Amino acid sequence: MMQARRKVRRTRTVRDDIRERLLDAALVEFGAKGFDGASTRAIARRIGAHQPQINYHFESKEALWSAAVDHLFAELGRTMQGLAVRVSRGASTDVSEITAVFAEIVRRFVRFAARHPELNQIMVHEATEKSGRLTWMIERHVKPLYDTVRPVWRRLRKAGIAAPIDERLVHYVLVGAASLVYVNAPEARLLTGIEPTHERWVETHADGLVAMLLPNAPGGVA
C-alpha cells in the first residue's frame, strides 16, 4: 500500500513535469507560427519527446493549445496580482491612487509582454479570424482584463489626466503600443538595431507609454 502510494506520487510528478515542458514548448511554437502553422511534431521535438506523447498527455492539438493559453494567462494574473482587486472593489476613490494603479498596470504589462511575447503573439494570430478558439479566449481571459481597464480609464479621463482616447478603444491602443515591439521582436531587432527585450529598453518603453497615456498626471508618474 505504501509502495503503491509512493509509485503514484512519483509518476504524477514525472507526468506533471513533461506536461509543463510540453506547454512551454507549445507556447513558443504557437506564438511563432500560429495554431495551424505549428506542428505537434515540432513541439515534441523541442523537448526531445515524440509526437504521440502529445496525444497521450493531452486530448488533442487543440486541447494542448487551450492548456498552454490557460497556463500563460495564469502567469499574467499572478503578475498583475493586487492591482485588479484594489480597483474593482472601488476601494480607492482617490484619483492619484487610481493614477498610480493604472501606471503600475501599464508597467507590469509591458514587462510581461517583453518576457512572454507568446501571449500577445497568440492573441494576434487568433484574433485575425473568427473561430471557436477566439471566442473561448476572449470570454475566458481577455474580457476580464478589458472590463478591468475600461472603468479605470473612464475615471482618469473624467479627471482630465488621461490622453483623449475613447474608453472602448484604449484597450487596443494600450495593448498594441505596449506589445507590438515584442510580438514582432524578430523584426524589431533587424529594423532598429537594438535588443528591445533588454531591461533598459523595456523600462524606457514602459516609462514612455505611461507618460504618453497620462500626460496630465499631477507631478508626473515617475
Add this chain to the structure above:
Amino acid sequence: MMQARRKVRRTRTVRDDIRERLLDAALVEFGAKGFDGASTRAIARRIGAHQPQINYHFESKEALWSAAVDHLFAELGRTMQGLAVRVSRGASTDVSEITAVFAEIVRRFVRFAARHPELNQIMVHEATEKSGRLTWMIERHVKPLYDTVRPVWRRLRKAGIAAPIDERLVHYVLVGAASLVYVNAPEARLLTGIEPTHERWVETHADGLVAMLLPNAPGGVA
C-alpha cells in the same frame, strides 16, 4: 497580324484580371490565417477558380504571397503620396509644418489600416519568427517607412511637441496603437460591441492618436 495583336491584348487583359483577383483573395486568406495556415485551394475557391491556376499565374505559393504583399504596399504608398517627399527633402524646416505632416501621416495610416487590415495582419503573422519572407518584407517595404518616420519624430521630440517616446520605439508604438483594433477586428467586435471600422470610429481613433502622440502641438492639430 492585326488579329494576332488584338488577341494578345485581350488575353493579357483577362490574365491581369484573374491575377488581380487572386492577389486580393490571397491577401484576405494570408491575413486571416498566416502563410502556413492559408491554403492555395481556399484562395482559389474564394474567386471560383481552381487551385492549379495559382501555380499557372504565379510561380509558387510564396511568389503569390510576395506579389500580394507588393500589391498592398503599393496601395499604401499611393495613400501616403505627397507626404514622404515633403519631409525627406527637408524642404519644410518649419516645425508647425512638420507637425502637420506627421499628423496627416498618422491619420492616413489609421484609415488605411482600417480599410486594409490585411497589411498589418500579414506583418504580425510574419514578424513573429525570422524567415526569408520577413527579411524580404522588412528591407523592401518596412524599412523605408521606418526611416521616414524616425527623423520626423526626432525633430518633433526636440521641439517639445511629441510624447516622450524614444525614436527607435515610436514606430512600434504608432503601428501597434493604430492598427491592432483593425488587425484584431473580429475580436474587437465581440469585446467592445462597436464596429471599429465604421468611419466615425476610425476618425475618433485617428484624432485620439494624434492628440496622444503630439500632446504639446501649439493650438492642437484638429
Add this chain to the structure above:
DNA sequence: GTCTATAATTAGATAGAC
C-alpha cells in the same frame, strides 16, 4: 508512459487532355 508503425487527411505542385 514511451516508442514504432501506420491510418486518414490535406497540403502544394505537376502532367496532360481540352
Add this chain to the structure above:
DNA sequence: GTCTATCTAATTATAGAC
C-alpha cells in the same frame, strides 16, 4: 488558360508492442 487527376510530402491521431 482551364480543369481533372495525381504525385509527393506533411499533417494529427491512433494501435499496439514494450
